[in-house]
Amino acid sequence: MFKNMIVYRIAESWQGDLQQLEDALQKTVFEECGATQERSVGWVPPRGEPHGPLAESVAGQWVMRFMSESKMLPASVLNRKVNEKAEHIEKTEGRKPGKKEKKELKDEAKLDLLPMAFTKQGSMWVWIDPQSRTLVLDTSAQGRADEIVTLLVEGLPGFAVALLDTQTSPQAAMAHWLMTQEPPAGFSIDRECELKAADESKAVVRYARHPLDIDEVRQHIEHGKLPTKLAMTWDDRVSFVLSEGLQIKKIALLDAVMDGNSQDDGGFDTDVAIATGELSRLIPDLIEALGGEGRTGLGDGLPASLSSAPAAETLPVRLAQGRSQGTVTGPATAPADTAPEEAPF
Template identity: 35%
Template structure:
């Protein structure tokens, strides 16, 4: 249940009021099983529990969790191309003629129809939640592409969901470079042991990556003096969580430290109660972190139109 990455979007108070119908809207967009001739399907699955009668949202205070699901048939292009090659070769040998592009396309379509029903189906899940009090969409992924796919699913379900990417008034790259260069970090924030420096002058400029590194070391300072800037920086917040923050404000390698995990109850009545406790703790911890993001990077919440 604890997220391992954060891709963030924001929405206005008016949008928050509309989210009271989220559970009802998602109910019409459950994940359908992948049909024998479908490459994949998308929809929503229960974040807690299973079955057609399980709820598609789970709320704690002002935060409502949902889970986007997918089913994809695993049919590698190499398998199709190999079967196509053998078919074309057999026609060439048996009939002594060359197979044209239109016929190759038809044969490939026939092969897909033949092979798809036998292909394995891979399931995927991506958790997220909306915080209606503070106007956040929080998705457990470090991929902007995957995040946009999920956001589009929510938009489709609701009819409209004007959540927008973060618009920092303070440049994250400039701020993080200053933190690393001066050691003057905001209260409660400490350097981790990972960073990525780049020469911002060109898109193909030099890149330096350090892992398990001393970020106060002379090597890092030398790169900064040469004009390199921070594109990713490992940080520790309040000795409660560690993560790598990108200049796009995507959080990766998120890890809740032992002091947080120890606050979970030792035992639960069932798995649902355990997930409920984890979600409550997760949202409480992230509310504090995202509040600091607002402060550090001057992240405005969209206003009502």
């Protein structure tokens, strides 16, 4: 159900309930693009039933579905239409349109073409765990996540979130695990990794379907290439790719999960219960593997379940041969994904 995760912490000050959430979503119900509308966004019933609730609660987990639709208008088609209009002016009036008029012609051409353009739709699962105060978005693209967060913050009074932060940066932790070949308890390292140089060369080394417990990987790290992606498995139940920005990609539930559930149990409620049940256990284990949760800037301090956790240790990373050993720590960042993977639904 979820193929990617960007995780946010919800402020304790927000004490909303499911009905309040439903009322807020009803203000932005998805409608298909109008004739001259380039893009439309909004919420649709997650069960896929017409006129159904926009927020569903399954086993205490709140699930929503965000929908977007865009008109596909190739630049070459638009430019051709603009040129046709400009040529018509030149022939009928004996003059060439100026820069300002060309811009106006482009707007006119777009309005002419939009009613005939094909549309492209995409959707995203959105999950709120009210007990752990987490908001999870099924995307690896920070720009798309920002759009949903903005809608929720504007529609829900008092709703505030911050990107999940950890005491140890994912990049430092991944480098440590690869150097020592000692993954955190409950996790294993798989066969996919990306290493990127921090210097001006921006050199990138990628491994796919390849063992990572080799000297070559350690040598790359010693020479200054640090992990930006690492494939891992949690508890033999969920495989995923961890990114340097704490984005979790390529999520797949493994046989150990599916074997415990009958194939006859399919359906929305079962899918939600299985996915959220596994991922709600993975998230805190991953936070612990990254040294515990950091400060979010929400003013709440740490969640009660984590407030008594021991301070995290920094993980040493040798940055380059011949240089003294340093550390890479600090808050997790979530850079915009320049090649976001579209999550299938």
